[in-house]
Amino acid sequence: MKRVLSLVLTAAIAASLVPATAFAAGDDIKATAKVIGAWTRNKDALGNGVISGDVPELQLKVTSASNKMTGGKLPVNSVTVTLDNADFDAKAANGITIVDKDGADLTKGTSTGVTARYKYVAVAEDTYKDAIWKYLIGDTNALEGYQMVENTMDLTKWYDNQTDIKKTLKKAVDDTGNKVTKKTAEENMKADFDAAATDASNDSGANKEKGQALGFKQSDTAKFEDYALGSNNTYFKVTAKTGPVSIAKDQILLVLNGGKEYVETYTPADMTTWWGTNSAAVMGTDVVVTVATDEVVGTPSADRKVVAKNIEVKNNELTFDVEGFLYEGDVISVDLYSTMKKTSKNATVSVDSKMVEKANDLVYVSVADKGFTASVKKTVKVAQDEVVFLHENGLKLKESVKDSFQAKDKVTLKLNKGFKFSKTDVYVNGEKADVAFDGNEMTFEVTDAMLKAKGALDSGELVTLTIKSKIGGKDDGLKIEADGAKTGAKATITAQVGKLDKVSVEVAEVVDYKVVMSTDKDKDLPVIYSGTNVNNEGITNSSNHKTVEITLEETFPGAWSMRQGFNITLPDGVYVADVEVKDAENFFRNGKELGSTDAKQAWQDAFEKAYKDGKYKNFEFGKRTFDDVNVTLAKNPAKVTFVLVLVADPGFEGDVKVGFEGALVDKQSVSAAKFAVPYKVEAQQNDLKIDTRNTKIPTNIIVKETADGLWDKKAKFTFNIEKNLIRFEDDAKFTADKDSGLAVTDTQNQKELTFSVKTVSDKAATVTISDMSLFMDRNIPAGKYALEMASTMTAGYDAQKLYANEDGNKVPADGRDYKGNSNRDNYISDVTKYKKTVKDSFINVVTAPRDEDGFTTKITVPVGEKYIVAGEKKIEIDTPAYINDKGYTMLPLRAVAVALGIDNNSVLWDQNTRTATILYGNRVVSMQAGASTMYINGQAVATKAGVEITNDRTFLSLRDLGTAVNVKDITWDGATKTAFLNYGEKAAV
Known part of the structure; x- marks a missing residue:
């Protein structure tokens, strides 16, 4: 029997091994290109145009990767690098490096180091009695149509849609070759099966060994796991009762319920010998497995190897192939050793590769006249007629071309109207400068010590003059005064060094005394699914339900008055499960400044009290949460940064606007997260008469999954009609679209219709509930009745524990019944009565059939x-x-x-x-x-x-x-x- 089964599966497997599409190298790898350490030089400094020493570097950084193998071979990505106005030097061929996101050299690896996942065919016990028996009694097509199964053992009812099986069961053959009926063959097989079960249970008898091989009194089953593709061509491993078993690409594995495992190749002659040796276990086949595809997933291993091959340098072109598995964060670098053709124009580099969408004419050598740039790390805020220090990193004046700055050059810094410099000691690159102040202008002379000071030169040997009021201490940065400038005015410093052209930089802005709410604009809003708890019960999404970081910051020390309370608000239907205070500084209590740790804890306590006071819907902070800050006590504005962990009512969709308001603060809001729905329900109104039984609902209920593979296995959806006055018949049909890969099971009773996810979808699925019937008696009032829905998601959501929860009682297992609990105002189910209706007028009960049709007069x-x-x-x-x-x-x-x-x-x-x-x-x-x-x-x-x-x-x-x-x-x-x-x-x- 095992030999017959194996041969049939071998044929099916051979057909399944043909891939649907061939893998094209580079199609699934995306990378960005940029130049690191580009040179900016004066024409004279370039001399003969040779780019050597600390040369610029072209970097290709992998942003996304989905690696696959073809025919067992590693993927190869080709790269062509082309220079304009330059030719490569020969040593550029040795300047290619490949590192991972941590900087480890991948060319020194020893293994492909990938995690491989494969598809396999599995025959489980529940199909044994049907599919295999049908084959043995003469149905040669019984095992045709087996579906490839990925990471699952579940083949229940695989044959339901296989019409060939149902048509070909006409004749059968017994062990002696005599024709018998299907019924007789099945009865004989069942008797043999039952005998094996009995002997195994009694631990004696002729069929004892066979029964034990079948797994009676055994509970161990095989568990399929990923296995790293290694040099020994091992593709797969199975963990069963006797431990791991490895199989090669051209082998199949049979696992018995008794825990025994057997490995066999596809060669029929070898199989014949094996079957004869192991005939005692003929009835024991529980699982047959084989490798079917070469899809590669997972994270790279420590010994992963990626190399550059087929390197060729020809004039202005460098070509090479990258062999191996690339992952996000990997960097391919090319040192641009080259010689410029003309030193009067820029040298650029371009990249041609399927990995890189666009990378043309990236400048790696820029030819420029002498000059410089001016910058500060961040502009600061200053109130009218107040004094402020510029950013503590100082004002930086940087050469654009080598030797632009010379000793004895005069440096002039001039502020625009409405601002002036405060007289303080000034240091340039740590060297004290001899400064002359004149209102909105200051001047000093560059010295050799400033040019040669530690840190003055960058990697390109360009000098930076860093100008500060002090070195160390609290008063870093230049000090300026808003001398008559109005709110909104911006302070700009115009700098001149020697005879070089002047440059300007914005350093400060005049603001009102106020508090500004903000988020990091560079961060994308996180997407959270509504109607779920923070553990995402019912869905596969791994969101942590956190918002982006939200910051409340004074525009100037003392701007945030705490004499009155203030609120942080959330949209209706959005609730807080946790608050994480990330940073808090320059807050005072009892006249003393709180350290970072104490300030964060003080804000954490304040948030907790405020959410309770806001009835678990908003944060209501009381008067004098902290001291009002005297501006003489704080150098920098007060600031707190926090993250909210949020949940939202089912159906809530769109941006979450977190608001900030109060008597002494400006009302404002920021978008901190985005909610999406995990499903959408489509239903129509149905006008139905009320005096008939088995009343058909003419329309369907359609439930749509909003993302691929989003509904978790065993996620449940239940529908009922409001007030429970109308009862369902038990003839509804539940259908999942075939292309999605989703499988469902259903249960029905008079009060509700339910379906559960049996197999997670491959792509967003649609479930249609059709052929619904109702029983409606004459006591039902005419009118409209809503369709309501509950789910695994909403059950978990109901039981979500809110922030600042004081209830010591455990949440009941069903997540809903809180009767008898004390202090119950801390759970979602107690603060929100969200709408469970998915269609307001699903059933419209109208007059009985014997009523007149009505009137036609207009x-x-x-x-x-x-x-x-x-x-x-x-x-x-x-x-x-x-x-x-x-x-x-x-x-x-x-x-x-x-x-x-x-x-x-x-x-x-x-x-x-x-x-x-x-x-x-x-x-x-x-x-x-x-x-x-x-x-x-x-x-x-x-x-x-x-x-x-x-x-x-x-x-x-x-x-x-x-x-x-x-x-x-x-x-x-x-x-x-x-x-x-x-x-x-x-x-x-």
């Missing part, structure tokens, strides 16, 4: 006018239609009913009970003034606005009147304030 009812129009006839009325104080359009009941064709004597009024009654056909409608319910044939129907008596006339709302007299086509024109009944060409509302 009626026009203008609000405020003492007439209505029935067809072409204008009918005068004594009390016009009106809009009540709740916004409902109220129509005169009798006038409209008579206009539709109901006899005037069939519209009754009982003064004693203040009840109006309409009789027509088989319908009796009664309604009492002031009641919120009317009765149609004895059934209670909720009304929108109730019955109103105005000028002794009975009025019903536009909608309620339509329900009462069975008019379905009702339109309201807000512009003309007119109601239209039975105007089919108008859009119904």
